[in-house]
Amino acid sequence: MNPPAIAIDGPAASGKSTVAKLIAKELGYTFINTGAMYRAVTWYTLQQGVNPTDANAVKALLPNIPLSFGKEGAMSTVLCEGRVLGEELTAPETNEYVSTIAAIPEVRALLVAKQREYNNAEPVVMEGRDIGTVVFPNTPFKYFVTASEEVRAARRAAQGLTDSIAERDRKDSARACAPLTQAADATLVDTSDLSIDQVVAKVVADIRAKLEANA
Numbered sequence: 001m002n003p004p005a006i007a008i009d010g011p012a013a014s015g016k017s018t019v020a021k022l023i024a025k026e027l028g029y030t031f032i033n034t035g036a037m038y039r040a041v042t043w044y045t046l047q048q049g050v051n052p053t054d055a056n057a058v059k060a061l062l063p064n065i066p067l068s069f070g071k072e073g074a075m076s077t078v079l080c081e082g083r084v085l086g087e088e089l090t091a092p093e094t095n096e097y098v099s100t101i102a103a104i105p106e107v108r109a110l111l112v113a114k115q116r117e118y119n120n121a122e123p124v125v126m127e128g129r130d131i132g133t134v135v136f137p138n139t140p141f142k143y144f145v146t147a148s149e150e151v152r153a154a155r156r157a158a159q160g161l162t163d164s165i166a167e168r169d170r171k172d173s174a175r176a177c178a179p180l181t182q183a184a185d186a187t188l189v190d191t192s193d194l195s196i197d198q199v200v201a202k203v204v205a206d207i208r209a210k211l212e213a214n215a
């Protein structure tokens with residue numbers, strides 16, 4: 001049996017990244033940011049001059065894609081030819097096309113396999129859109145983090161990010177393969193009116209209770 005996997009899903013700017021990182025810290029688990037993996041494939045596609053809306057051309061890149069997925073301390077990293085990627089992952093062009101790339105089933109299959117590997121040897125807190133539904137469908141630790149669209153737009157603006165989150169969520173929810181959706185057995189966590197600390201405390205208490213019940 002694999003070590004525990006905590007699945008944190010939700011729309012963009014719901015607060016799930018912040019919450020997931022703090023939950024991982026509190027539990028001493030590794031934090032895995034799966035959005036960065038989709039962003040890396042998007043960045044690389046654009047870098048190669050390949051049209052991200054041409055799914056066949058993107059698929060042709062995949063067998064030899066020079067990306068790898070590592071860890072620095074207790075956080076996941078994405079590398080291209082050994083170099084850790086950073087700012088390029090949130091560049092405007094990457095933001096614009098990441099939902100298009102994330103809708104390609106072959107891209108998802110490749111990345112889901114890499115995501116599962118992280119949990120072979122250690123417990124993880126994994127953040128994304130399909131972690132509870134596809135990556136770890138059998139985990140008892142599933143949380144779907146949301147906030148009102150207003151709150152999410154304000155949070156994005158406060159971070160200086162201007163990409164259209166509503167449009168990205170619409171595309172992520174509408175795609176045929178592994179759409180953004182709450183797993184039937186996930187706990188809904190609305191962060192609109194709670195502080196980060198309150199959300200983290202609530203989720204960590206729930207995880208600890210389940211860990212004890214399963215021990």
Ligand code: DC
Pocket residue numbers: 012034035036038039098099102127128129130131168172
């Ligand atoms: O979490 P993020 O905003 O960095 O994610 C970027 C995009 O990647 C998001 O628009 C949808 C996609 N994504 C996905 O389809 N599945 C995941 N598990 C994580 C992200």
